[in-house]
């Protein structure tokens with residue numbers, strides 16, 4: 001642990017192995033509307049954007065953060081065209097780490113949008129950690145958010161419901177194990193949670209769609225962070241940014257291609 005302990009940080013024993021974060025690709029949106037990521041910035045601009053999962057290495061449990069999206073056919077039919085290469089997707093990506101789905105002990109869903117929770121049911125031995133507020137909203141979202149949840153209110157069956165019996169409902173901040181904590185960060189969705197991991201380089205937040213791109217975090221020329229274009233509450237977005245500044249030395253965004261430029265964050 002470097003420097004002073006701060007809110008959300010936890011002490012780890014000397015004997016424990018170092019925590020690391022590996023970003024894993026589930027494929028990429030071929031032409032995502034950029035302003036869905038950066039609110040009010042670059043409307044009409046299309047970008048390629050990966051769909052990410054994260055594996056936390058060196059922990060007591062085998063922890064996967066998010067479970068990716070559907071197959072490309074489903075994605076193109078209901079959402080966006082995506083490309084998924086042979087080494088990508090939830091099963092193939094963890095296979096590269098020498099793991100099979102049954103090896104995963106804990107799945108954390110940052111939120112229950114279709115591109116972050118579609119494959120929860122593949123991880124049969126895992127407990128699935130979700131914030132209570134997120135489940136509540138996912139059951140009855142506003143119409144403009146219904147497709148993101150593949151909600152029953154538009155006649156779809158949310159994929160996350162298939163793993164409902166294994167879900168553990170979390171209410172607020174929770175330390176999963178030394179050095180790893182769930183941090184509620186509402187705004188993009190009501191029950192969004194980031195995962196704060198105590199790396200050698202300092203506390204690192206898997207921030208996901210609070211900041212879809214690093215540009216959201218780097219902010220405007222006036223020095224303000226940029227909220228995600230898809231959100232339920234802008235005030236919450238800004239309050240979550242304040243919390244993120246207080247607890248994290250580094251944030252890892254949800255859909256930024258540059259994240260995959262590094263194999264491991266440590």
Ligand SMILES: [Zn+2]
Nearest residue numbers: 113115209254
């Ligand atoms: Zn997303």
